[in-house]
Amino acid sequence: MSVKILSSLLALVLLAFIVELVRREKLTFKYAAGWLLVSCGGLLLSFFDGILFSLSRFLGFELLSNFIFFAMIGVFVFLSLLLTIMLCQQNIRNDRMAQKIGLLENRLEKIERGQGRKE
Amino acid sequence: MKRILAIVPAFNEGGNIKRTLEEIKGAPFLMDVVVVDDGSSDDTRREALASEASVVSLPFNLGIGAAVQTGLLYAQHYSYDAAVRVDGDGQHDIHYLEDLLRPVLNLEADLVIGSRFISPFLGYRSSLIRRVGIHFFANLISGIIHSRITDPTSGFQAFSRRAIKVFAQSYPYDFPEPESIVVAQRLGLRVREVPVQMRKRLAGRTSIRYLVTFYYMVKVTFAILIDMMKKNKGGDSSER
Numbered sequence: 542m543s544v545k546i547l548s549s550l551l552a553l554v555l556l557a558f559i560v561e562l563v564r565r566e567k568l569t570f571k572y573a574a575g576w577l578l579v580s581c582g583g584l585l586l587s588f589f590d591g592i593l594f595s596l597s598r599f600l601g602f603e604l605l606s607n608f609i610f611f612a613m614i615g616v617f618v619f620l621s622l623l624l625t626i627m628l629c630q631q632n633i634r635n636d637r638m639a640q641k642i643g644l645l646e647n648r649l650e651k652i653e654r655g656q657g658r659k660e
Numbered sequence: 661m662k663r664i665l666a667i668v669p670a671f672n673e674g675g676n677i678k679r680t681l682e683e684i685k686g687a688p689f690l691m692d693v694v695v696v697d698d699g700s701s702d703d704t705r706r707e708a709l710a711s712e713a714s715v716v717s718l719p720f721n722l723g724i725g726a727a728v729q730t731g732l733l734y735a736q737h738y739s740y741d742a743a744v745r746v747d748g749d750g751q752h753d754i755h756y757l758e759d760l761l762r763p764v765l766n767l768e769a770d771l772v773i774g775s776r777f778i779s780p781f782l783g784y785r786s787s788l789i790r791r792v793g794i795h796f797f798a799n800l801i802s803g804i805i806h807s808r809i810t811d812p813t814s815g816f817q818a819f820s821r822r823a824i825k826v827f828a829q830s831y832p833y834d835f836p837e838p839e840s841i842v843v844a845q846r847l848g849l850r851v852r853e854v855p856v857q858m859r860k861r862l863a864g865r866t867s868i869r870y871l872v873t874f875y876y877m878v879k880v881t882f883a884i885l886i887d888m889m890k891k892n893k894g895g896d897s898s899e900r
Binding site for chain 1: 694696714715716717718719720722726729730733734737
C-alpha cells in the first residue's frame, strides 16, 4: 500500500514541478507536453495498478518490476534518440546561422569601406 | 571573361596564409579570393586582410566542410562561374590551378579533383596508414560511382557553377572530400580527376592525426553507404 502512495506522490511532484516550470517560462509548452503526459500517466498507473499487473502478465513477464524496468528503459532509449535529433537540428541551424553571420559581416564591411572612400 | 573565385579555408593559419595568398595573386590568370577564417584564435584574419583578400570570419570553428560551404555560398551570392578550393596551409600547389580549372571553364566537368596518384606520377610520400586509407576509399568510391577515382581524400577541388549551387545548399561535414564525390555523382554532376602535386604543410600540423584515422575511415564509410540510400538520383537538390 505504501508503494502506491510513494509512486503517486512522485508522479504528483513531477507534475507540479513541470507545471511550475511552464509557469515560470523555463519550459515551453511544446516540450512540456510530453512530460505532462508522462506524469499524468504515472499518476494514473499508481492509482490503478491493476492495469500494470494484467498488462505485464499478458506480455509474459514473471515479475511486475521486470516489466516496469523494461518499459522505462524503452522509453528512455526513445527519449534520448529524440533529444539527439533535436540536438542535431539545433547544430545544423547553428552552423547555418554562423555562416550567414560571417557572410553578412563581410558584405557589411564592403559597404562601409565603399562609403569611407566617398567621404 | 569567366569570373573565378579562390576559396581559402583557414583555421589558425596565421603563419601560412600570407604566402598562400601571395601565390594565388601570382597566378597566370585573374581570380578573386575569399578567405574563410574558420573561427581562428590567431592572427589569420588580420594577415588575410593585410593581403587585401576578402575575408569571411565565422564566429566559431565549424570545421572544414562548413568552411568550404561558406566559400561556396559566397561564390553563389556573387554568381561566380567557377570556384577552386586552395587550403590556407599552403599544401595545394598553385601551379596546378590552371589544370584544375580548365575542365570546369571548358564546361567539361562540374567537380574537378586534384589527384596525387594519377600518372604521370609526380611523387607523393605519405605514411603507410594514410596510403592504405586512401587506397581503401579510392576502391570503395570507384566501385560506387562506376568511374576511376584515385585520390578521394584530396581537398584540391574546383567547382563549376552548377557544383557551386549544389554544394552551397549542402556540403558534407567533418571529412567532406570522399563524401562530396559520391554526392556529386548522385546529383548528376560530372566528376573528373587531374594530376597534381601537393606539398608538405608549411607550418602547423595537419588536422588528421593517427588517432583519428580509424574514426575517419569508419565515419566516411558509413556516410558514403548511407548517402547511397538517399533519393533524387540525378536530380537537383537545390531546386526547392
